[in-house]
Amino acid sequence: MALKRFDKIVLGSIFVLSLLVALLWGFGDRQPVSVQQFSWEGKKISVTDRFFSLSLSQAIDPEFVAANFSIDPPLPGNLSWAGKDFFYTLNELPIYGQEYQLKLAAPDTATANDETLEILTSDIAIEPFLARFQSRDRAFAYIGTEGDDRGRLILFNLTQQEKSILTPADLTVLDFETYPEGDRLLFAAIPTAALNTNLDDLQLYTVTTGLNTTTTAEAEAGIGKIDLVLDADEYANGKFQLAKNGQRIVVQRVNKEDPRDRSLWVIEGSAEPRGLGIPADEFLLSPDAEVIAVSQGGQLSIVPLGRNSGAIQAKEKFTRLLAFSPDNQQQIALQETDGISSLYVLNENQEEGDRVLLRTLTPIIDCRYEPRYGQTLYCLKIDEAESLGQVVEEPFLSAIDLETGDEIPLLALPNYRDVRLSVAADGLALLFDQVVTANPTPNSDLFTENGLAVEGGRVWLLTLPELERDVEIQAVPPESLMPGFRPRWMP
Structure with a gap:
């Protein structure tokens, strides 16, 4: 039976569609793979940013992505994936003040080595992708000591070479701490008119820096917006510390009417300050702000700050706690007995127990974890020498290996016990x-923490040595920056 014209058209259409399906089945979708989303595009990252994600238009061979993926300058890390989403986790901290370029594109096969040539010459087509992101500017704050800067809080952006005075002349700043985003500083200051009276008028304030703003309101606040945090109407305020996560402030307070009422107080967000009923000569907040290490009468205690978070732990054989590790898994405790200073590593894992890191006849004032590799402590120690019949203190900075206890002196410091050390967030x-x-x-x-009057000061910068394993440490002379004191890196 002869086919009608309509039947011929239908059969022809079926044949053409079948042919197209066969071609697609045989040769696949030839649309090039493209990047749909890059989580760090246009962003300023900090050392707390540990990974980014890339979302592709379709799932492809991960080896192809790994072979065609690059960051310049190099930022070591590991690539993982789930379907068409790829994740890159950093192995090292980003360097501040740096612009990075991420590239995902098939390179010229002429420059490929034999190992990757097979991957690079595969039939996967990819749309070239190029994006840039930056790390935070390298910046620090300090208190001025000369001229119009004296007693004022100053921000210096090393990356941009910009100086900004943050506080007015009618407030004299004595100390400060940084909030984790670097957008604000917490500082203690006295109204200028009260200086000739006493230091009991010390109050706590915040001030905006203009750095790393994330909201429209923060950007509009700009630089130098000041808010009162804690007054001195009934209590005199002393030493204070801001938790690294910015969630808690702990401050020493003494009742002006009854000096026996002397205790640490805690401020949590916008809540009213509350007294802990615990006096302290020295104290140190943990990075997560959940506990505080308190030294009183030469004995150490670990005090939980939550209202129902357990009992106080007495660690009576230690004098004080010098440092918490960044991951909060270790602490460095100081024991002082019969003229011998001993550093102990305390582990959260009770099975590992406490271990002696170093014993020395040289007094240890302070220690800081090296943030890049976490294998070294920077410690401030006080040596003594005789000069013109008098004993003179000679502070110096040393690097101590956290595994072996080996110590390498790095730098002799000024004859000044209250020297303020601040290690950059990227460890450089x-x-x-x-x-x-x-x-x-x-x-x-x-004034210094010990109550001495500050006649003048100078801020210095020391480039820290490379501390990777099997690398010999080479000391580098410090660089004089500007008049000032109490410098602190922005996070």
Whole structure:
């Protein structure tokens, strides 16, 4: 039976469609793979940013992505994937003040080595992708010591070479801490008119820096917006510390009417300050702000800050806690007995127990974890020497290996016990101050933690040595930056 014209058209259409399906089945979808989303595009990252994601238009061979993926300058890490989503986890901290370029594109096969040539010449087509992201600017804050800067909080952006005065002349700043985003500083200051009275008028404030703003409101606040955090109406405020996560502030307070009422107080967010009923000569907040290490009468205690978070742990054989590790899994405790200073590593894992890291006849003032590799402590120690018949303190900075206890002196510091050390968030540099002090007078306006009057000061920068394993440490002379004291890197 002869086919009608309509039947011929239908059969022809079926044949053409079948042919197209066969071609697609045989040769696949030739649309090039493209990047749909890159989580760090246009972003300023910090050392707390540990991974980014790439979302592709379709799932492809992970080996192809690994072979065609690059970051310049190099940022070591590991690539993982789930379907068409790829994740890159950093093995090292990003370097501040750096612009990075991410590229995902098939390179010229002429430059490929034999190992990757097979992957690079596969039939996968990819749309070239190029994106840039930056790390935070390298910046620090300090207190000025000369001219119009004296007693004022100053921000210096090393990346942009910009100086910004954050506080007005009618507030004299004595100390400060940084919030984790670097957008604000917490500082203690006295109204200038009260300086000739006493230090009991010390109040806590915040001030905006203009750095790393994430919301429209923060950007509009700009630089130098000041808010009062804690007044000094009934209690005199002393030493204070801001938790690294910015969630808690702990401050020493003494009742002006009854000096026996002396205790640590805690401020949590916008809640009213509350007294802990615990006096302390020295104290140190954990990175997660869940506990505080308190030294009183030469004995150490670990105090939980949650209202129902357990009992106080007495660690009576230790004098004080010097440092928490960044991951909060270790602490460095100091024991002082019969003129011997001993550093102990305390582990959260009770099975590992405490171990002695170092014993020395040289007093240890402070220690900081090296943030890049976490294998070294930077410690400030005080040596003593005789000069013109008098014993003179000679502070110096040393690097101590956390596994072996091996110690390498790095730098002799000024004859000044209150020297402030600050290690950069990326671990590449250290700030310290050189301060000229004198006994206070009624006209004194700047003071050290020990109550000495600040006559002048200088901020110094030390480029830290490479601390990877099997690399010999080479000391580098410090660089003088500007007049000032109490420098602190922005996070």
